[in-house]
Amino acid sequence: MLRGALRKAREAAIHGLLLICAAVSIVTTVAIIAVLLSESAGFFKQVSPLDFFLGTRWAPLLEPRSFGVLPLICGTFLVAGGALLVAVPAGLATAVFLSEYAPNWFRQVAKPVLEILAGIPTVVYGYFALVFVTPHVLKPLWPQTEIFNAASAAIVVGIMTLPTICSLCDDALRAVPRSLREAAYALSATKLEVSTRIVLPGALSGVVAAVLLALARAIGETMAVALAAGMTPKLTLNPLESIQTMTAYIVQVSMGDTPAGTLEYQTIFSVGSTLFAITLAVNLIAHRVLRRFREVYE
Amino acid sequence: MSAAPLHSRTPPPDVFRPRLALRRRLGAAFAAFCLLLTLGALGVLFVLLAQVLLAGWPWVSRKFIANMPSVLTPEQAGMKSAIYGTLWLAVLTGLFSVPVGLGAAIYLEEYAGRSRLARFIQFNIANLAGVPSIVYGMLGLAVFVRWLRCDRSVLSGALTMSLLVLPVIIIASREALAAVPSSIRQAAFALGATRWQTVRHHVLPAALPGMMTGIILALSRGIGETAPLILIGALSYVPFVPGGPLSDYPLTSTGLRQWLSTALFDQFTVMPIQIYDWVARPQPEFHHLAAAGIIVLLGVLLGMNATAVAIRAWQQRRRT
Numbered sequence: 200m201l202r203g204a205l206r207k208a209r210e211a212a213i214h215g216l217l218l219i220c221a222a223v224s225i226v227t228t229v230a231i232i233a234v235l236l237s238e239s240a241g242f243f244k245q246v247s248p249l250d251f252f253l254g255t256r257w258a259p260l261l262e263p264r265s266f267g268v269l270p271l272i273c274g275t276f277l278v279a280g281g282a283l284l285v286a287v288p289a290g291l292a293t294a295v296f297l298s299e300y301a302p303n304w305f306r307q308v309a310k311p312v313l314e315i316l317a318g319i320p321t322v323v324y325g326y327f328a329l330v331f332v333t334p335h336v337l338k339p340l341w342p343q344t345e346i347f348n349a350a351s352a353a354i355v356v357g358i359m360t361l362p363t364i365c366s367l368c369d370d371a372l373r374a375v376p377r378s379l380r381e382a383a384y385a386l387s388a389t390k391l392e393v394s395t396r397i398v399l400p401g402a403l404s405g406v407v408a409a410v411l412l413a414l415a416r417a418i419g420e421t422m423a424v425a426l427a428a429g430m431t432p433k434l435t436l437n438p439l440e441s442i443q444t445m446t447a448y449i450v451q452v453s454m455g456d457t458p459a460g461t462l463e464y465q466t467i468f469s470v471g472s473t474l475f476a477i478t479l480a481v482n483l484i485a486h487r488v489l490r491r492f493r494e495v496y497e
Numbered sequence: 498m499s500a501a502p503l504h505s506r507t508p509p510p511d512v513f514r515p516r517l518a519l520r521r522r523l524g525a526a527f528a529a530f531c532l533l534l535t536l537g538a539l540g541v542l543f544v545l546l547a548q549v550l551l552a553g554w555p556w557v558s559r560k561f562i563a564n565m566p567s568v569l570t571p572e573q574a575g576m577k578s579a580i581y582g583t584l585w586l587a588v589l590t591g592l593f594s595v596p597v598g599l600g601a602a603i604y605l606e607e608y609a610g611r612s613r614l615a616r617f618i619q620f621n622i623a624n625l626a627g628v629p630s631i632v633y634g635m636l637g638l639a640v641f642v643r644w645l646r647c648d649r650s651v652l653s654g655a656l657t658m659s660l661l662v663l664p665v666i667i668i669a670s671r672e673a674l675a676a677v678p679s680s681i682r683q684a685a686f687a688l689g690a691t692r693w694q695t696v697r698h699h700v701l702p703a704a705l706p707g708m709m710t711g712i713i714l715a716l717s718r719g720i721g722e723t724a725p726l727i728l729i730g731a732l733s734y735v736p737f738v739p740g741g742p743l744s745d746y747p748l749t750s751t752g753l754r755q756w757l758s759t760a761l762f763d764q765f766t767v768m769p770i771q772i773y774d775w776v777a778r779p780q781p782e783f784h785h786l787a788a789a790g791i792i793v794l795l796g797v798l799l800g801m802n803a804t805a806v807a808i809r810a811w812q813q814r815r816r817t
Contacts, residue, residue, distance in 0.1 A: 209693070210691050214608060214692075217603055217604035219600075220596075220598075220600025221600070221604040221605055222618070223663065224622050224667070225617075227636070227660050228621055231636050234639040235635065238635075288534070289538055292534040293534055296528070296534070309539065312539055313542075316538070316541070316542055318714075318721075318802065319721070319795070320721030320769050320794060321723065322721075322769045322776070323721075323795070325776060326776045326787055326788070326791060329784075330552070365538075390528070392520070395527075416627075419630070419631065421631045421724035422724055422769070426776055426777060446629065449635075450727055453634075453728045471635045474631070475629070478627060478628065482627035483624070485627075
């Protein structure tokens with residue numbers, strides 16, 4: 200009797216303990232949102248949201264001060280867009296090759312090797328952009344390239360998101376039922392036609408989700424961009440110029456000695472909130488697309 | 498009048514023309530194009546590693562690992578404080594995040610079923626995994642550094658890093674738990690085991706190698722992470738190791754406790770931040786130092802990944 204009750208109590212205690220562990224993730228989310236909201240509230244008391252979101256000049260540390268976030272957003276999307284320009288064609292072609300063409304042994308070797316690219320710390324990519332991509336790749340092609348430029352950052356961010364795209368696309372392509380491929384072959388389609396007209400459309404939502412997840416990662420990427428893209432916020436579409444992204448700005452302020460509590464200091468939270476909102480939106484769309492994709496074939 | 502011979506008639510435009518030779522050639526070109534891009538992606542990795550090794554290998558030496566960083570004489574600079582900082586951070590992060598991560602994974606996989614709460618937590622974790630690491634740095638800055646007054650210490654860094662790697666650990670551990678066949682659970686239940694007894698004695702041992710792999714990979718991600726630590730104020734120039742040398746303290750339990758509490762609240766730096774600082778300096782000597790630092794960092798990560806791969810291989814052998 201007593202032992203039975205003890206046992207029940209122990210089971211309940213363990214259940215509760217495990218539930219607390221799982222709840223840590225909810226607490227984390229709530230804390231992130233609370234911190235970002237409360238700190239940016241202080242900022243928006245002094246700067247109107249209209250000036251912040253629509254202003255075209257970002258100079259929070261220099262007089263005359265100006266808090267238009269558009270140059271930072273522009274820089275972020277210039278790098279992230281460039282990264283996708285590198286990563287999507289290469290990642291998709293690699294995925295098609297690995298899932299449709301490559302022999303099994305090649306797949307077994309190539310996939311883990313590609314995963315290494317995703318495991319290399321991002322500061323290493325910053326080094327690579329600064330001492331290799333800019334002087335040995337971009338400068339010979341376009342001599343007017345600046346030392347810090349958006350293009351080199353975009354290229355290395357593209358390289359580091361390539362494995363994400365490749366591996367998610369590979370999963371999506373392989374989830375397309377074999378019977379669809381065989382039906383197309385029976386109608387005398389070639390391998391190219393099966394790949395591009397049967398398998399790729401069948402896996403489209405998986406591919407779209409992969410691209411969106413990579414986009415979110417590229418937007419939030421920090422160290423490589425802070426090292427390679429420069430520290431000059433600029434509203435430009437020229438990838439050979441020095442720009443500044445939202446993440447690089449946050450790093451710049453954190454590395455400097457701006458005293459806590461000042462308006463300059465609060466800018467990192469308002470920029471951080473903007474960054475968080477953008478990546479969250481992209482991630483939510485990606486997960487929605489991914490779920491729809493799963494429903495089709497399972 | 499007989500009709501024109503069949504073969505001389507040109508087909509109307511809407512009739513299917515096989516054009517097999519052209520299509521085959523196009524197919525071959527496409528295959529070559531895909532192969533080229535695949536090899537290109539692999540080639541980039543090779544170029545990156547070659548660049549780092551060429552620039553940094555002559556600078557890697559015993560001195561480089563044993564010396565403190567130096568701003569004035571790059572020839573004498575080392576990364577001892579950064580190596581110790583990374584070590585402290587990795588161990589503490591593991592201590593904080595592994596129990597919580599495993600607990601959460603066990604709850605979600607073994608206890609919660611498909612309840613509304615479980616699905617919400619799951620959705621929440623998937624989104625947390627996509628939050629940029631720099632945002633975790635802001636969280637750590639506001640909560641651990643300022644609110645809990647841990648200051649810019651090793652402890653703040655480790656707590657922040659724990660939150661960052663937690664979603665990765667939970668997702669990987671859940672996969673390992675889900676891979677355990679449900680017949681094992683049913684057999685335990687049939688013999689009257691409680692849920693915890695089933696998990697503790699049957700499910701966990703079977704899932705452990707998979708979990709270890711996930712944990713090692715998550716921690717190696719944490720070791721390479723820089724941005725959140727810059728936000729919570731890890732410095733780029735730290736000429737001491739956390740807590741100082743252990744031999745400075747009396748060899749008693751009080752001495753050990755003193756050493757620990759000093760170390761936990763000391764300022765610190767880690768390998769990626771040291772590398773960042775060196776890369777950001779314009780002089781080429783520092784770029785060589787950075788490359789040498791990258792070699793050491795990649796060496797550590799390679800060791801951890803090799804361990805993870807070895808555990809996975811061992812587990813697969815055991816199963817068959």
